Amino acid sequence: MFRHKKIYWLSFIFLSSCIEDAPLDSLSPAGPYARSIDELFWLTFWIAVGVFVIVQGALLFSVFYFKEREGSPEPKQIHGNNFLEILWTIIPVMILAAIAVPTVQTIFDLAREPEDALKIEVIGHQWWFEYKYPDFGITTANVLVIPEDQPVRLEMWSNDVLHNYWVPKLNGKKYLVPGQKTYLNLQADSPEEFWAQCGEYCGLSHSKMRGRVISMTEADFASWVENEQSYAEKELPESSLAAEGQLVYLNAGCTQCHVIDGVWDVQGDRIAPNLTHFANRNVFAGAALKNNRENLTKWLANPAEIKPGTFMPNLELTEKEINALIAYLGTLK
Amino acid sequence: MTKIIQPKKQSNIFKRPSSETGIWSWITTVDHKRIGIMYGYAAFFFLLVGGIEALLLRIQLASPDNNFLSAAEYNAMFTMHGTTMIFLAIMPISAAFFNYLLPLQIGARDVAFPRLNALSFWIFIFGGVFLYSTFLFGTAGAPEGGYLAEEVSRLGSAPNGGWFGYQPNAGMKYSPGTAMDYWAIGLQILGIASLVSAFNFITTILNMRTKGMRFMRMPVFTWMTFAVSFLLAFSLPIIAIALFYVTFDRQFGTTFFLTEGGGDPILWQHLFWLFGHPEVYILILPAFGIVSEVLPTFSRKPLFGYPAIVFAGFGIAFIGFGVWAHHMFASAISPVAQAGFGLSTMVIAVPTGVKIFNWLGTIWGGKLSMKTPMLFSLGFIGMFLIGGLSGVTHAIVPADTQQTDTYYVVAHFHYVLFGGAMFGIFSGLYYWFPKVWGKMYNETLGKIHFWLMMIGFNLTFGPMHWLGLQGQVRRTWVYAEETNLAFWNLIVSIGAFIIALSILVFMANWIYSRRKGPEAGFDPWDARTIEWSIPSPTPVWNFSKAPEVKSLDDFWHMKYDEDEEGRPVKRDTTDALLLELEEEGLNPKEDIELPNPSYFPIILASGLPFLGYAVIYKSLPLAIVGVLLILIGSFGWGTEPLEEEFTEDTENE
Numbered sequence: 001m002f003r004h005k006k007i008y009w010l011s012f013i014f015l016s017s018c019i020e021d022a023p024l025d026s027l028s029p030a031g032p033y034a035r036s037i038d039e040l041f042w043l044t045f046w047i048a049v050g051v052f053v054i055v056q057g058a059l060l061f062s063v064f065y066f067k068e069r070e071g072s073p074e075p076k077q078i079h080g081n082n083f084l085e086i087l088w089t090i091i092p093v094m095i096l097a098a099i100a101v102p103t104v105q106t107i108f109d110l111a112r113e114p115e116d117a118l119k120i121e122v123i124g125h126q127w128w129f130e131y132k133y134p135d136f137g138i139t140t141a142n143v144l145v146i147p148e149d150q151p152v153r154l155e156m157w158s159n160d161v162l163h164n165y166w167v168p169k170l171n172g173k174k175y176l177v178p179g180q181k182t183y184l185n186l187q188a189d190s191p192e193e194f195w196a197q198c199g200e201y202c203g204l205s206h207s208k209m210r211g212r213v214i215s216m217t218e219a220d221f222a223s224w225v226e227n228e229q230s231y232a233e234k235e236l237p238e239s240s241l242a243a244e245g246q247l248v249y250l251n252a253g254c255t256q257c258h259v260i261d262g263v264w265d266v267q268g269d270r271i272a273p274n275l276t277h278f279a280n281r282n283v284f285a286g287a288a289l290k291n292n293r294e295n296l297t298k299w300l301a302n303p304a305e306i307k308p309g310t311f312m313p314n315l316e317l318t319e320k321e322i323n324a325l326i327a328y329l330g331t332l333k
Numbered sequence: 334m335t336k337i338i339q340p341k342k343q344s345n346i347f348k349r350p351s352s353e354t355g356i357w358s359w360i361t362t363v364d365h366k367r368i369g370i371m372y373g374y375a376a377f378f379f380l381l382v383g384g385i386e387a388l389l390l391r392i393q394l395a396s397p398d399n400n401f402l403s404a405a406e407y408n409a410m411f412t413m414h415g416t417t418m419i420f421l422a423i424m425p426i427s428a429a430f431f432n433y434l435l436p437l438q439i440g441a442r443d444v445a446f447p448r449l450n451a452l453s454f455w456i457f458i459f460g461g462v463f464l465y466s467t468f469l470f471g472t473a474g475a476p477e478g479g480y481l482a483e484e485v486s487r488l489g490s491a492p493n494g495g496w497f498g499y500q501p502n503a504g505m506k507y508s509p510g511t512a513m514d515y516w517a518i519g520l521q522i523l524g525i526a527s528l529v530s531a532f533n534f535i536t537t538i539l540n541m542r543t544k545g546m547r548f549m550r551m552p553v554f555t556w557m558t559f560a561v562s563f564l565l566a567f568s569l570p571i572i573a574i575a576l577f578y579v580t581f582d583r584q585f586g587t588t589f590f591l592t593e594g595g596g597d598p599i600l601w602q603h604l605f606w607l608f609g610h611p612e613v614y615i616l617i618l619p620a621f622g623i624v625s626e627v628l629p630t631f632s633r634k635p636l637f638g639y640p641a642i643v644f645a646g647f648g649i650a651f652i653g654f655g656v657w658a659h660h661m662f663a664s665a666i667s668p669v670a671q672a673g674f675g676l677s678t679m680v681i682a683v684p685t686g687v688k689i690f691n692w693l694g695t696i697w698g699g700k701l702s703m704k705t706p707m708l709f710s711l712g713f714i715g716m717f718l719i720g721g722l723s724g725v726t727h728a729i730v731p732a733d734t735q736q737t738d739t740y741y742v743v744a745h746f747h748y749v750l751f752g753g754a755m756f757g758i759f760s761g762l763y764y765w766f767p768k769v770w771g772k773m774y775n776e777t778l779g780k781i782h783f784w785l786m787m788i789g790f791n792l793t794f795g796p797m798h799w800l801g802l803q804g805q806v807r808r809t810w811v812y813a814e815e816t817n818l819a820f821w822n823l824i825v826s827i828g829a830f831i832i833a834l835s836i837l838v839f840m841a842n843w844i845y846s847r848r849k850g851p852e853a854g855f856d857p858w859d860a861r862t863i864e865w866s867i868p869s870p871t872p873v874w875n876f877s878k879a880p881e882v883k884s885l886d887d888f889w890h891m892k893y894d895e896d897e898e899g900r901p902v903k904r905d906t907t908d909a910l911l912l913e914l915e916e917e918g919l920n921p922k923e924d925i926e927l928p929n930p931s932y933f934p935i936i937l938a939s940g941l942p943f944l945g946y947a948v949i950y951k952s953l954p955l956a957i958v959g960v961l962l963i964l965i966g967s968f969g970w971g972t973e974p975l976e977e978e979f980t981e982d983t984e985n986e
Contacts, residue, residue: 062699179592
């Protein structure tokens, strides 16, 4: 009985691990691009399964049927068969040709620039993605917001090493290359939150170079755009914790790299995320952390502890400064 | 009594080495069998090291957000695991087989250039030692301007840019320190070793075949050696140039791959994979050769479609140069290139399929003797089939853009290189064990090894397909708990330790059987090719007289006739013939002239790491030492006494 229970338990785990939602699952397409890939994958998969069953079956059959037994006769010495050779050359060629047609078609379909696509620029940094909406004058990071049911054309490049942009439920991967532009189309069926992940090994914290893509209804997207276009408030209520936090931001060294529109603009390279609407983003630090008080405290205390190699220094902030800064970041909506 | 002709104890720089036993006899040997054995042991050592690195990776990934290894350590471990397994384990194990078997299979006394053979081995050793000295001397750190919470440990001071070394991440700005220089220069040195042996084997096959050994009578393993040698000769110069570019970028400020100086990081990918894809066939074709020897022997049938298998092998080698960009489908290439390389990748599946079908044709209707080598060869077909089919899914470019850079790919190439190449290699190790040692391995332990490895292998790499499709990217130091990847990662890690256990069983069997194994006799498998017509262990002179080959599978036809049904019938003369062969093989009638040992290959080879250190540390004295060693080695080599000075050694009489 015990043994049976164990089997039930194991099969439960097995099934649950299959059914449970994996946010990076490439087999649950949520948009037309991913779906066309998915269809092609399953077509190939089932053909492969067919070939596998036949060939592996022939192998296993031979192993059991032709296994040496007592009194097995010596086998006939057959050196080959031209008909068979031609047959097992031509059949695979025909199968592959059949798969090749939709493959080539899909390659060009996926590469085509859709009409009326929203253009968004994606810039790869070690280790986070930056997004710019040239039509709206928006710059943001980590969380890409797109309208539902509308094609989005990403124009991508990298600021440092190679990265690879991947939102498994929306499309396949595409590299971000320094000094060269690449393009990727995304489209989501409905309002949903998706995970993104850098695919190409890009240094120490590659595994923590993640992202989110949030698709919104048209109305929500319009109000999101409007809000993103606004600047942060420079004058904060005096002697509030947030005002103290703003002073920390202005004086502790954050302004070397981080822009907050309306408060501070960085001169030179903007190598860190724009923080103007930080509080609206549900993740930070390359989407490695959820945006909450506990995580922010950890991160501000020592960023390299969480993302080895990060370009954000440990500013040796006191607990008080960290609390103030978190309060200030919370106002950046 | 036999006379082995020996040279006069003459000297140019050193006295000519003359030890026949002991450490010096191994260091100075030019005997292809001893070099093969040394290649085998060295490669197996590196296989263990690479395996330990893999276990460390698997401990780290056994649970989500784990902290067993730091990011620097993890990245160093996966870089070294890949580099080690490819360049220091599988390639040299294949070289061990080539060295030991090639002359035996074509009826030669040695390879064409015995000292060159020793040189290639010693360059491999020094290259491996140089690469691994990074754990002692190398340095690695955060990219320029980045911060680390803790110092990088020794374990993390190994190369960390991936075995593929993508630029610009592997450049000086993003991978500072010396570790990646050890990688680039280490591979450069190892490449020389492979090039040297490639030309040696090509020449050997073209010139040293015994009487009657026409091309279409050569064993398939010899054919595959031939194909691999051409692959090496054509692909290694590409990576050599690319590695020179990298070293110059890192050390001397050039910008071949750096955008800021007008270079192109994608150029590196093209160069690397133009080498890297043929490299895959360099790793797998030797296993094809081994399996094509084992299956007929243990099925008691000739290889089905011998010419088809040979030409398919060369077809694969040839097309293998035209598919490289399928490693770059997500990279910056146009849809036209994607379509072209997608189609060429599909094309290569055809000759691969032809091979698999012909192997099935070989065992079909045979009398299969389920000995360990046969188990591994059959396992090879089954596992390689899976790797081949998942490979076809990579040719479907849109699907590949989902799969590339995920564990799906990791699963795929482990099914090819472990389920394929390594299963083939283990098959060969068991198959030729009695030939090399004259003893028989333990069959029970062999079978335990096979089944443990089969289970462990599938437990490790099977679920990786699923993990990849569920979004686990490669080279990932940690994965988030929310991704729901934990369960299968744990299973994978358990599987990895089962593989490790199976390797221990293999080692126990090897060590035990070499000492205590029963005498094997010279033809324990009733085999087909001429290396089995000589005594085991192979005498130092290989063949007491050059054999004359009359057909494919010559040794088999010496033993067996066919009745009218086409079934083999033992000839009346066979037993007498076998006795005679053994007697003759041990006591050659004619005088035997063997290539003479030499100090110079190891001296020449030892100069290369000094040059490597000299480049990394910009040290003139080290460069001078390196150049001097190479000069002494070459000069001594060139002036070493040749055959005309041979005198007969009468001490043996």
